[in-house]
Amino acid sequence: MRKYIYPIIILACAATYYFYQDNGSDAYSEENIRLEEITNGKENNSDGSIPLTRKALLPSSENQIVHHHTYSLSYNEQHEQAEWTAHILRASDITSRDYKRPYFEIDDKVKTKTAHWRNYKKSGYDRGHLVPAGDRKATKAAYDETFLTSNISPQIHEFNAGIWNTLEQKTRYYAKRYDEVYVVTGSILKKNLKTIGTEKVSVPERFYKIIYRNDANGGKMLAFLMPHKETDASIYDFITSVDRIEELTGTDFFASLPDSIEDKLEASSSSKGW
DNA sequence: CTGTTGTGC
DNA sequence: GCACAACAG
Numbered sequence: 001m002r003k004y005i006y007p008i009i010i011l012a013c014a015a016t017y018y019f020y021q022d023n024g025s026d027a028y029s030e031e032n033i034r035l036e037e038i039t040n041g042k043e044n045n046s047d048g049s050i051p052l053t054r055k056a057l058l059p060s061s062e063n064q065i066v067h068h069h070t071y072s073l074s075y076n077e078q079h080e081q082a083e084w085t086a087h088i089l090r091a092s093d094i095t096s097r098d099y100k101r102p103y104f105e106i107d108d109k110v111k112t113k114t115a116h117w118r119n120y121k122k123s124g125y126d127r128g129h130l131v132p133a134g135d136r137k138a139t140k141a142a143y144d145e146t147f148l149t150s151n152i153s154p155q156i157h158e159f160n161a162g163i164w165n166t167l168e169q170k171t172r173y174y175a176k177r178y179d180e181v182y183v184v185t186g187s188i189l190k191k192n193l194k195t196i197g198t199e200k201v202s203v204p205e206r207f208y209k210i211i212y213r214n215d216a217n218g219g220k221m222l223a224f225l226m227p228h229k230e231t232d233a234s235i236y237d238f239i240t241s242v243d244r245i246e247e248l249t250g251t252d253f254f255a256s257l258p259d260s261i262e263d264k265l266e267a268s269s270s271s272k273g274w
Numbered sequence: 275c276t277g278t279t280g281t282g283c
Numbered sequence: 284g285c286a287c288a289a290c291a292g
Binding site for chain 2: 122126128160161168172
């Protein structure tokens, strides 16, 4: 009997290991990979383009920037939500795994403390992800990390499940097609917006998403600016230039790109090349 | 996929 | 407060 004990133990250990791998509970390895992404990036891209780190992708901001394992954000305390989030979306982030939705938690990395999810309860508004949960399905840990109240804005359900969802799916399509895209998502925060909850979470009137694809020729950029309302229109009716979003937000996007490339890409409001 | 609400312990 | 199931676009 004894000769079976060790094989059984080894099998049990292996099974446990694979179980946690599959569940994506191995946050430690993910942390190593993704935090490295912020500071070091890769040696070189296969197509000869200059590798961009997540840090290089970050917009300018006077608000509180925090780095999570798989995305970064800038929290606006007045409006009790992020003014923008930034993440690198890779084809490998997109899987068909079915994770159980966790509860939204306060983001402890934001010093001023983020809003509580109760502000949204019975408000009539969705807890709309900025970094979509669907963009972070490589592991359970990555998925759960999107369920922080620093990563949501109040959204009308018909908008969130409608054209905004369509835009998120299109972004995932680009990530699969080009293997890797850089994504900045946010809203136009201004004074006198409607608020919800006891903490007065602002309800933005417009949301935007900027997608950048890198290549040896400077890459391509695509920006969408959408009114926060239900619509049957196409997402392509809401293409704008990054320059326009910079005007509205006062934020400088992709400042780390060489100026000649940045100026050209950010002036464009065309989906040509995508 | 994007979400909320109701029930029960 | 949390788990589970049902429901909606």
